[in-house]
Amino acid sequence: MSLPPSNPDQFDFDRLTVSGASRVYGRRRALSRVSVSLHAGELVGLLGPNGAGKSTFLGLLSTLIAPSAGTVQYGERNAQTGGSALRRQIGFLSHELQLYPELTASENLCFFSRLYGLSDTESRVSVALSRARLDDRSHDLVLGFSRGMRQRLAVERALLHEPRLVLLDEPFTGLDERSCLELRERLFVLKESRRIVVIATHDLDLIEGLVDRTVTLSGGRLIDLADSGDSVRVRYREAIRRAQ
Amino acid sequence: MSEFFRIAWLVMQKDIRVESRSRELVYTTAFFATSCVLVFSIAFVRGGRPIDEAEAGIVWVALAYTGQLALSRTFERELSHDALRGLLLAPVERSSVFVGKLLGIVMLMVVVEVVVVFFVSLFFSGTLFKHVFWFSALMASGTIGFAAVGALFAAMLARTQSRTVLLPVLLYPVTVPILIAGVSGTVALIQPEPNLDLARFWLALTIFFDVVFLTLTLWTFEPLMTE
Numbered sequence: 001m002s003l004p005p006s007n008p009d010q011f012d013f014d015r016l017t018v019s020g021a022s023r024v025y026g027r028r029r030a031l032s033r034v035s036v037s038l039h040a041g042e043l044v045g046l047l048g049p050n051g052a053g054k055s056t057f058l059g060l061l062s063t064l065i066a067p068s069a070g071t072v073q074y075g076e077r078n079a080q081t082g083g084s085a086l087r088r089q090i091g092f093l094s095h096e097l098q099l100y101p102e103l104t105a106s107e108n109l110c111f112f113s114r115l116y117g118l119s120d121t122e123s124r125v126s127v128a129l130s131r132a133r134l135d136d137r138s139h140d141l142v143l144g145f146s147r148g149m150r151q152r153l154a155v156e157r158a159l160l161h162e163p164r165l166v167l168l169d170e171p172f173t174g175l176d177e178r179s180c181l182e183l184r185e186r187l188f189v190l191k192e193s194r195r196i197v198v199i200a201t202h203d204l205d206l207i208e209g210l211v212d213r214t215v216t217l218s219g220g221r222l223i224d225l226a227d228s229g230d231s232v233r234v235r236y237r238e239a240i241r242r243a244q
Numbered sequence: 245m246s247e248f249f250r251i252a253w254l255v256m257q258k259d260i261r262v263e264s265r266s267r268e269l270v271y272t273t274a275f276f277a278t279s280c281v282l283v284f285s286i287a288f289v290r291g292g293r294p295i296d297e298a299e300a301g302i303v304w305v306a307l308a309y310t311g312q313l314a315l316s317r318t319f320e321r322e323l324s325h326d327a328l329r330g331l332l333l334a335p336v337e338r339s340s341v342f343v344g345k346l347l348g349i350v351m352l353m354v355v356v357e358v359v360v361v362f363f364v365s366l367f368f369s370g371t372l373f374k375h376v377f378w379f380s381a382l383m384a385s386g387t388i389g390f391a392a393v394g395a396l397f398a399a400m401l402a403r404t405q406s407r408t409v410l411l412p413v414l415l416y417p418v419t420v421p422i423l424i425a426g427v428s429g430t431v432a433l434i435q436p437e438p439n440l441d442l443a444r445f446w447l448a449l450t451i452f453f454d455v456v457f458l459t460l461t462l463w464t465f466e467p468l469m470t471e
Contacts, residue, residue: 064329066470088335096326100258102265111258115251115334141265157330 011085012164013075014040016061016196021070023056023220030056032220033070038198040164043191045207046200047225047236048217054200055095057217058167061198062092074165088116091163095170097154101143105134105153108142109160116161128156131186133179147174155183159190166190166197172206184210204233218243248340255331255344259318260351269317269352273310277360280306285367294368300430303372304423306360307353307387308416314352315394316411318345319402328402332469342395342465349391357383371434378443379433385450386426389457390419396461400468425449 016038023031031053048054059065063079074086099108109128113121129138132152151174172180190197216223216239223243225235263269288298322328331341365372372379397414401407429446432439
């Protein structure tokens with residue numbers, strides 16, 4: 001099943017450049033002079049221990065958090081000049097899922113579809129529910145869903161408008177083996193359709209062979225993973241050990 | 245412009261649907277407001293006769309406290325599943341999202357006000373209905389102004405840990421002019437000889453505050469919502 005094409009008059013970009021971005025909360029520096037460039041068709045793993053600044057970095061990329069210093073460029077625009085046209089190209093799955101438990105699965109997706117001004121809301125929602133394997137629960141309140149079901153629905157919500165930039169914070173949380181494999185396949189499809197996909201995760205085994213490269217943060221700073229040919233887990237442990 | 249109101253309507257519909265399922269806010273605020281009226285009716289009715297003009301104060305106190313309850317919970321609800329971020333990320337004018345939230349709060353407050361006015365009329369002399377049109381206009385304009393300022397503060401404070409303490413600290417000093425105008429206008433209407441000119445003056449003042457507060461809140465919502 002294929003989705004109808006997106007609105008043609010929207011702003012698009014194929015490169016995202018973060019230059020010397022810092023974010024300070026009071027006296028705490030959550031991100032410190034981070035520079036990274038992401039390209040269309042790239043699947044990037046965002047790694048780091050708890051409190052490393054991953055969520056702040058995703059917030060920065062999503063335009064919800066403004067950098068205290070430095071810039072984030074989406075093609076030729078930034079968050080200020082991009083405005084709502086830029087936000088249309090961003091899909092963000094946060095750890096807290098951004099769903100309304102008092103609404104049904106179908107109502108949640110319909111609400112966001114209409115909020116994004118998408119055409120063919122009903123067919124889009126139907127496709128999304130089918131992908132999430134929630135067709136038979138579409139009229140059930142999200143309140144009664146398991147974490148895995150909510151997670152599958154939230155992934156579809158984040159991808160409903162076919163964004164160029166896909167930001168996923170712990171997308172595998174609560175998913176069973178089958179759902180994890182389906183999500184991996186979905187991410188490969190997104191990569192092939194030239195999306196920029198950033199996955200923040202602690203599950204290093206699941207992203208092995210999935211991501212093209214990793215961006216690793218420690219204490220708000222960018223650190224390098226050695227290109228030794230070892231597994232992501234081995235290289236990550238070594239990099240964190242060196243950083244500390 | 246139609247897109248602006250489409251989004252506001254969509255957000256308001258969503259809030260009403262969520263509330264119609266949980267009924268959390270409407271029950272909490274209605275019970276609280278009714279309790280308020282009951283307590284005041286015991287304190288202000290002597291020998292079967294209510295103290296003059298007490299109704300005016302009771303209605304507006306109930307409006308202020310129930311409004312505050314509704315405001316803090318409405319944005320807590322958005323925050324509890326990070327849904328506020330979902331709204332802010334949408335490719336729409338953020339002020340339209342604000343207006344949608346505001347309309348939802350106003351609708352809820354109107355429902356509670358109907359309950360409050362009913363009980364106040366029951367326990368007191370029913371003078372609130374002497375000039376229904378002017379009284380309704382005062383209540384409507386007071387509610388909009390109070391909810392506009394309150395919704396902005398509630399949204400601003402949604403991510404702070406001490407929001408339940410900070411909201412009334414910020415809200416009441418700013419909305420005092422509306423409450424004073426509302427009470428004064430209502431008093432003018434429930435006199436044995438109602439002073440309609442004075443009531444119209446206070447109504448005009450609340451409308452003036454509404455315009456000022458709505459303009460300021462629509463202007464400041466977007467920058468305040470960027471972390």
